[in-house]
Amino acid sequence: MSTSLQFWKPGTLGPGSSLDRISGEEGGLLASAIPLQAQSIQAQRDRLPIAKHKDNLVYCVENHQVVIVVGQTGCGKTTQIPQYLHETGWSTGGRVIACTQPRRVAVTSVAARTAYEMGSVAGEEVGYTIRFEDVSTKELTRICYMTDGVLFREALLDPLLSRFSVIMVDEAHERSVYTDLLLAILKKVCRKRPSLRIIVSSATLDATAFLEFFSSLPDPIDSIIVSLEGRAYPVQMAYLEEPTEDYVRKAVETVISIHGQHGKGDILVFLTGREEIDRCLEELVDGISSLPEKRLKLRPMALHSGLTMAEQMEVFEPSPSDSRKVVVATNIAEVRMYDGSVGLSSLKVVPISQASAIQRAGRAGRTSEGLCYRLYTFSDYNELPSVTMPEITRTELSSAILQLKALGIDNFMKLQWLTIPPSESIAQSLSSLIIHSVIDNDGRLTSLGTKVAEIPLDVKAACVLLDSQKFRCGEEILTIIAMTAIQDVFIIPAGAAGATAELERRKFTAEEGDHLTLLNAYNAFVGHGQSSSWCKSHALSFRALSRAVSIRSQLKKYMKRFDVQIESCQGDAKRLRQCLVNGYKQNGARWIADGTYRSIRGNTVLHVHPNSTLFTRKPSSGWVIFHDIEETKKIQMSIITEVEPEWLLTQENEPHAS
Structure with missing residues (x-):
């Protein structure tokens, strides 16, 4: 439909x-790689619908703290507005113009296009930052594209976002969780920094909601709507x-x-x-x-x-x-x-x-x-519904709430939201944070919570990472967490080629389940010199594994920063699985005689994803933990590992001697 x-x-x-x-899906809005043409780059820019609005846009930014720009996709707002501001002096004196996007592929592609128009390459005057990848420099970068989640995390280290002169929140109509959180934080920052300029860019005509958000009492912020003519x-x-x-x-x-x-x-x-x-x-x-x-x-x-x-x-x-x-x-x-x-x-x-x-x-x-x-x-x-529900009304909020607490915001219902999240979601998220010991029973941030809030992972994965010292398995957990952060490691095509690829995958299969299977694949990749030809012959994605290597390296820096000792479990699968249970104790499920599973929370009927190594066999203990679930015609668990039931029943799982 x-x-x-x-x-x-x-x-x-x-x-x-x-x-x-x-x-x-993940890549989101992909900006075009416009082919070289006979006319100059400037001529291409001048032909964009936004070009005739340049002077008015710059004037509005000069004279209003918040400018809400409405224009159809393709009018040029994403690549041109940051350049207009750069050309008129908003990036002088070491200041940076930021432009956020909901999805990371959009960040990289629009950064590349903008850099091309400015006669350079991404990483110099125009840079970008996405999770686990920073292609920018403090000395050179004056326009920086980033995901809204990355900018929100930057507020943890610099609550006033002081290095930015202008922050453009692009594609705001998509209403991702971090778009909403970022706008709520920016409204508070505006009161502290009158010189900061905010641009909210949307492709729909629902601009009045953004205007009302910034201009509502108490303490309204000077805001204006600018409507651009699209090209249609x-x-x-x-x-x-x-x-x-x-x-x-x-x-x-x-x-x-x-x-x-x-x-x-x-x-x-x-x-x-x-x-x-x-x-x-x-x-x-x-x-x-x-x-x-x-x-x-x-x-x-x-x-x-x-x-x-x-x-x-x-x-x-x-x-x-x-x-x-x-x-x-x-x-x-x-x-x-x-x-x-x-x-x-x-x-x-x-x-x-x-x-x-x-x-x-x-x-x-x-x-x-x-x-x-x-x-x-x-x-x-x-x-069909007239508009898409804001993500904040339909998603789990543990990470977002933890980061708000790290910013010193404890009363979430008094925070000025574009859309107030359901109280049930907030309550469930707070309960989960208490279970993981990142906040205490009074709702205060713990020392563990302060560290977890800084790590660019979901709460469960970050807790597993920091907990690995207790189980003396940091080397392996680093690898496993990095591998769960990527997609499609194994390439299993349809038809006869798929059968051959499946045989290759079985060479890495661990009987305990998918987490250890991913560990085996990574270790083999590194052991064979990170070879692309080796990946091809073993039905593995060279791109995915190379990204896992990079992510692992960056996560290791967090462990060193927090003085987490990194040891190897020397092949002790039991310690590894116990460590995983400590983070994913809420993601437990038990096997039922009809071949399905029941979740620990809610007793929901769950199925094993066909890509899992446990798809065709029952775990000997009858219990598993899962990394994620997805729902099509039925709810399927993905990345599954067999565990012992007593590990799940113990609130704080302790390592056992091998």
């Missing part, structure tokens, strides 16, 4: 143009007459129909996840092989966060004159939902909102008129 498909008419994605932005052409809409039972198959049929009926122009398909993308691409390849020979070739391409940056950016290259791209991309329909009644947070596939559907359709009308095929009925569209 959340699937749609766009078609650009001739010239919109051919040579000299670009696919401007695509919504991604007419988009013809098409709906299904009857609902389809298989929208992936329908997407394939629609693509092939477009290819047969229309001339030049590229196609973009939105699906909800990588599994559907892989299936769609396979069916497209099969469908293309049965088509009669045509002048235009169809080039199916994937776009999701599991790809390398080079693979993602290849999508934005202009199509050759004899071919048409069909890009199959993830969207933001898969969202994390928190059920306070059982204390579990999971990924669910939910219908998008009408606002998201309208914004998505607009991508087909960026440089000329286009077509949008919604693979659901018009009546279904009318039943």
Whole structure:
């Protein structure tokens, strides 16, 4: 129901143009890698719709502390506004202009584009910072793109965010948890720093909510709305007459129909996840092989966060004159939902909102008129929610609440929120923080909590990391936590190749479960010189493992900073699993005779994810812990390890002698 498909008419994605932005699951909004053109970079900038508003924007920033900018995606606000401010002196004297994004791939891509327009490369005058990666320098960087979570964490070290002259919160309409938290903190900072300027950028017309937030009593802040003219052409809409039972198959049929009926122009398909993308691409390849020979070739391409940056950016290259791209991309329909009644947070596939559907359709009308095929009925569209629920109303808040406490904010209900989080979510999160000993029974931050708040991990993983000294297994826990922070380590394609890849994966399998299996894969990768060719022959992702090496190195710095002794357990799997239980004691589940599991909290029915090493066998103890859960047609546990029940029943698990 959340699937749609766009078609650009001739010239919109051919040579000299670009696919401007695509919504991604983890990667989020990917900014385009605009091809080199005959005209100068300045001429390209001058053609953007935002260019005519430059003087007015700069004037408003000079004269108002908060400027709310409303403009369609593609008008140029993300790359141009920071440059306008830089050009007019807002980055002199060592000051920095910050621009936040909800997702990390958007950060890296817009930083690269902005640096290119300024005649440099990312890491110099224009830099970026995402979790576990800082490509900026104190001496050179004057414009810094970052995720909103990174900037919020910076407030832990510098509550007044004193090095920034302007902070632009981009894509604020997406209402991520850290966007809402950041806006609440910035409102407090504005009162302390009248010279600070805040720009809130949104692609929707719901700007009045942001204006009311900053201008509401008590202590209203001088705010103004600036509306930008977008660049949009007419988009013809098409709906299904009857609902389809298989929208992936329908997407394939629609693509092939477009290819047969229309001339030049590229196609973009939105699906909800990588599994559907892989299936769609396979069916497209099969469908293309049965088509009669045509002048235009169809080039199916994937776009999701599991790809390398080079693979993602290849999508934005202009199509050759004899071919048409069909890009199959993830969207933001898969969202994390928190059920306070059982204390579990999971990924669910939910219908998008009408606002998201309208914004998505607009991508087909960026440089000329286009077509949008919604693979659901018009009546279904009318039943969609008008806007997407803010993430803060539907997600687990332990990490966010802990960081607020680290900032000295204890009364969450008195904090001025854009949207107040449910009291049940706050209560459950406080309970979880007490269980993990990061706050005491009176709600005060403990010494452990102060450390956990600084580590860029969720509370459970950070507690495991700091607890590893007690179990004398820091070397291995560092690796395991780094490996759980990445995705898709094992590459298991469909068909015969998948069977071969599965045999390769079994070489690393530990009978205790997935955490130790990940440890084995990492150790083998490092032991073989971090070789890409070795990864390829063993069905492992070189990109994912290389990132795990980098993350591990950075986490090790936190352990050294907090004087956590790092030892090896010398292969003692029992100590490792006991340490994991201490952090994930709330993520326990017991095996049931029908092959399912029941969670410790809420007695929820859980299934084992097919990618788990425990998918086809029962744990001898009958008990497991899991790293995460996701929900499609059923709730599935991922990254699972067998544990002993007495470890889960003990409030503070102590290491046993081997």
